[in-house]
Amino acid sequence: MARHLITSAIPYINGVKHLGNLVGSQLPADLYARYLRARGHEVLFLCATDEHGTPAELAAKKAGKPVAEYCAEMWQVQSDLAEGFRLSFDHFGRSSSPQNHRLTQAFAKALDEAGLIREVSETQMYSPTDGRYLPDRYIEGTCPNCGFDSARGDQCDNCTKQLDPVDLINPRSVISGATDLEMRETKHLYLRQSTMKDELEKWIDTREGWPILTTSIAKKWLTDGDGLQDRGITRDLDWGIPVQRGDEPWPGMEGKVFYVWFDAPIEYIACAQEWVDAGKGDDWQRWWRTDAGAEDVRYTQFMGKDNVPFHTLSFPATILGSAQPWKLVDYIKSFNYLNYDGGQFSTSRGRGVFMDNALEILPADYWRWWLLSHAPENSDAEFTWENFQTSVNKDLADVLGNFASRVTKFCRSKFGEEVPAGGTPGDLEAKLIADLTAKLREYDAHMEAIEIRKAASALRAAWVLGNEYLQEAAPWSTFKTDPEQAAMQIRLALNLIRLYAIVSQPFIPDASAQLREAMATDDAWPEDVSAALQTLPAGHAFTVPDVTFRKITDAEREDWQARFSGTRA
Numbered sequence: 187m188a189r190h191l192i193t194s195a196i197p198y199i200n201g202v203k204h205l206g207n208l209v210g211s212q213l214p215a216d217l218y219a220r221y222l223r224a225r226g227h228e229v230l231f232l233c234a235t236d237e238h239g240t241p242a243e244l245a246a247k248k249a250g251k252p253v254a255e256y257c258a259e260m261w262q263v264q265s266d267l268a269e270g271f272r273l274s275f276d277h278f279g280r281s282s283s284p285q286n287h288r289l290t291q292a293f294a295k296a297l298d299e300a301g302l303i304r305e306v307s308e309t310q311m312y313s314p315t316d317g318r319y320l321p322d323r324y325i326e327g328t329c330p331n332c333g334f335d336s337a338r339g340d341q342c343d344n345c346t347k348q349l350d351p352v353d354l355i356n357p358r359s360v361i362s363g364a365t366d367l368e369m370r371e372t373k374h375l376y377l378r379q380s381t382m383k384d385e386l387e388k389w390i391d392t393r394e395g396w397p398i399l400t401t402s403i404a405k406k407w408l409t410d411g412d413g414l415q416d417r418g419i420t421r422d423l424d425w426g427i428p429v430q431r432g433d434e435p436w437p438g439m440e441g442k443v444f445y446v447w448f449d450a451p452i453e454y455i456a457c458a459q460e461w462v463d464a465g466k467g468d469d470w471q472r473w474w475r476t477d478a479g480a481e482d483v484r485y486t487q488f489m490g491k492d493n494v495p496f497h498t499l500s501f502p503a504t505i506l507g508s509a510q511p512w513k514l515v516d517y518i519k520s521f522n523y524l525n526y527d528g529g530q531f532s533t534s535r536g537r538g539v540f541m542d543n544a545l546e547i548l549p550a551d552y553w554r555w556w557l558l559s560h561a562p563e564n565s566d567a568e569f570t571w572e573n574f575q576t577s578v579n580k581d582l583a584d585v586l587g588n589f590a591s592r593v594t595k596f597c598r599s600k601f602g603e604e605v606p607a608g609g610t611p612g613d614l615e616a617k618l619i620a621d622l623t624a625k626l627r628e629y630d631a632h633m634e635a636i637e638i639r640k641a642a643s644a645l646r647a648a649w650v651l652g653n654e655y656l657q658e659a660a661p662w663s664t665f666k667t668d669p670e671q672a673a674m675q676i677r678l679a680l681n682l683i684r685l686y687a688i689v690s691q692p693f694i695p696d697a698s699a700q701l702r703e704a705m706a707t708d709d710a711w712p713e714d715v716s717a718a719l720q721t722l723p724a725g726h727a728f729t730v731p732d733v734t735f736r737k738i739t740d741a742e743r744e745d746w747q748a749r750f751s752g753t754r755a
């Protein structure tokens with residue numbers, strides 16, 4: 187038994203995430219956490235919302251709410267959806283927590299003491315009417331390129347040109363509409379990442395077996411152009427963690443907050459403290475402090491490829507730079523993008539299926555299975571309704587669901603609702619056990635290596651073996667000539683339902699629970715297939731489960747395809 191710390195990239199607070207976001211971090215992290223727990227390992231699985239920064243302030247303003255209230259509400263929405271998708275976080279925290287405030291301020295102090303913080307003077311747009319500095323996104327004006335009259339300070343949404351606020355014609359404050367904007371000098375703190383290039387590169391070289399996608403992105407940032415750049419860690423905003431040196435004031439930094447990229451990954455640690463403070467655990471340090479037991483923890487992070495630089499460079503720079511004994515990540519599993527039906531998911535245009543819509547039309551397992559078995563691991567993947575329909579109808583309804591239904595119904599009609607006695611296994615059963623053993627070893631190996639598509643395909647192949655056995659043994663024919671032999675075949679098939687329920691649990695937890703309940707059985711992992719297939723003895727009572735997976739009709743598919751093509755408000 188080992189100890190596994192697992193974190194999923196933390197989703198930003200401003201709105202419901204789409205299925206591409208889900209499969210890019212939270213869902214595969216959940217699969218891995220569930221698998222490791224099922225195999226008897228000790229797991230701490232953490233996620234949280236990323237709540238600071240300008241987009242949260244703007245979204246709150248749009249919703250007409252104070253930003254703290256808006257974030258609290260959206261945390262609840264995201265937390266409920268996570269539960270709906272059966273994401274088995276040990277704690278779902280918030281980057282705005284008091285724990286993260288204290289820890290972020292403490293890290294800034296440690297980095298300053300290590301000589302890794304410098305002060306930089308820069309100029310920024312200031313609005314005397316609003317009495318504050320305006321981040322780029324708080325400024326609108328006319329685009330110098332195309333003449334669009336609502337171009338943002340960082341980009342024109344009409345012609346997509348990247349802009350600087352000073353480029354805008356007739357710039358105005360998004361908050362008040364004020365036009366008396368002026369450039370003023372302001373001071374910010376920078377993390378001297380450039381001085382840590384060699385240390386970071388050396389550390390990355392010690393990480394074993396990292397995916398090429400992860401390492402190549404990290405190395406590119408380290409060495410391309412002028413190499414790793416120093417980065418501002420403070421901003422002139424109201425919403426965020428006040429800039430302090432530990433619990434002391436930081437002279438000259440009054441009224442400023444830490445930049446969201448700096449405090450968000452620190453929430454991985456703060457989240458473990460929240461977990462303890464919420465009464466769910468009693469010792470967070472043994473997961474995070476290498477001087478308090480975390481030395482033998484294996485730490486795995488899950489994220490989309492756009493988050494890789496922050497997790498391979500920025501966050502490690504914070505940790506290494508602090509010179510304190512924090513646990514560093516052992517393995518990073520990163521994902522490409524999931525596209526949607528011939529294009530991209532778009533949050534702003536409401537194109538694609540979002541987590542809330544998904545659960546309104548089908549239960550979580552249908553989505554979990556498709557998303558995980560098509561995870562964008564080695565290249566981008568694409569969601570199409572045709573593929574989704576085929577995969578659900580074939581894999582889940584025809585192969586797994588139908589097996590459970592046929593076997594239990596046949597048994598009920600011929601032998602009653604208990605496991606029948608009699609008969610002797612022969613060559614066909616020995617072959618099934620050998621094939622299943624090989625397939626489940628393959629499944630285990632892929633799960634250990636977090637090769638998700640390959641694991642899904644091994645699992646599907648294990649389901650198919652049961653169907654092939656049933657087809658060949660044909661207990662409905664056997665029953666006419668040799669009822670004892672048919673009883674043996676059905677006894678084996680009932681035990682197979684139990685085995686499938688257990689090994690499928692990380693992918694489809696609700697179906698797994700339904701089938702285990704119908705079989706009135708435990709969830710002990712089948713280490714030995716032959717022994718596992720004798721777990722339910724003759725006389726053991728079961729019930730016929732309700733339909734485990736229903737089919738998606740062509741009419742539904744067409745309806746959904748039209749509904750999610752891009753009109754979400």
Ligand SMILES: [Zn+2]
Nearest residue numbers: 329332342345
């Ligand atoms: Zn433009």
